[in-house]
Amino acid sequence: MQIRPVILVGVALALAVLGGCDDQHTAKQTDKTEKQTTAGPEISPARLGVGWHAVADNRLSAWGFARSSMPPVQGRMLASQSSEPGTLYSDGARVDTLASIRTALMANMLPARSSVRIEELVNRAIPTLNAAEPGLSASRPMVVLATTPWNDDTVLLWIEVPGVVAPDGATISVEFNPTVVAAFRALGDPSALPNPNAASGGANPGRAAMLYELLLQAQDSSARTGATGTGNQYAVLHIAHRSSDPAPAAPDRLITAADAVGTIDNAPEVVRFATAAAGFGGLLRGDPAMRDLSCNDVIALAQSVQQPDPDGWRAQLIALMYRAQPLIDLPPHDDGAK
Secondary structure: OOHHHHHHHHHHHHHHHHHHHHHHHHHHHHHHHHHHHHOOOOOOHHHHOOOOEEOOOOOEEEOOEOOOOOOOOOOOOOHHHOOOOOOOEOOOOOEOOOHHHHHHHHOOOOOOHHHOOHHHHHHHHHHHOOOOOOOOOOOOOEEEEEEOOOOOOEEEEEEEEEOOOOOOOEEEEEEEOOOOEEEEEEOOOOOOEOOOOOOOOOOOOOEEEEEEEEEEOOOOOHHHHOOOOOOOEEEEEEEEEOOOOOOOOOOOEEEEHHHEEEOHHHOOHHHHHHHHHHHHHHHHHOOHHHOOOOHHHHHHHHHOOOOOOOOOHHHHHHHHHHHHHHHHHOOOOOOOOO
């Protein structure tokens, strides 16, 4: 009868040890969960979609220039489409990037998603507008951070470099900070920018620009809210010239929350129109990131631009937006079938 208390004491000690181990395990799991929560979203390019890059894997976006000059060019409309925005030709040799979109929409169909190239629309839109706005320097890079009209989880980054010497003589790159930016995608094509020094007759020779969409780390929302100040460093703009180039090396340009302007409506016209072109392309592609955008939204954004349209390309794009609107925004037709 004296054994029973000993057994009870032993059981109690065993339970206490097990309980302590369980508490330690729980504490470790809690700590792990907290670290995962504060470290920002888990990023995989496959989950984000086409064109996205996890900054942890690839933080650099280098710019390159197309060999031939990009439009605007004076062209002609196809006679059969004279009442609609038509395909521009340059000496009969090149079809405008809107051709495949137009062909489908003229038949009251959306184009095949794989045929829509958002980056070509953005690259083509950039040289159609003057960048200079009151208060902006024509000799320094222009950087704008704005909220994304189609996704509350991302922000837009516009970078414009004026006075570029020659495509073969300057190297431009953007290095993203992985502690602030989780992932990025270039909405234009940074490897084939319009030649900034080509005699294309465009409004803005001698400048290069690119539009990015950024997914920020979870703890950094300053750009989303339009907060200003020094903020965290989102990226660094590097501009380098060849040693033989007489132009002086440009200092690195830090990109911070001080570059935030709030909503896209507060951004310069060129940023608004490039964003409208990207949004339209995304809608035609069925891009899941464009979940909060309608065709009416991109039309309003595109029409907010008041600058002259010397070659009519922007008017053509807006006309195609109107033609696509019933196919994109309206619900499927109900034929009465039960």
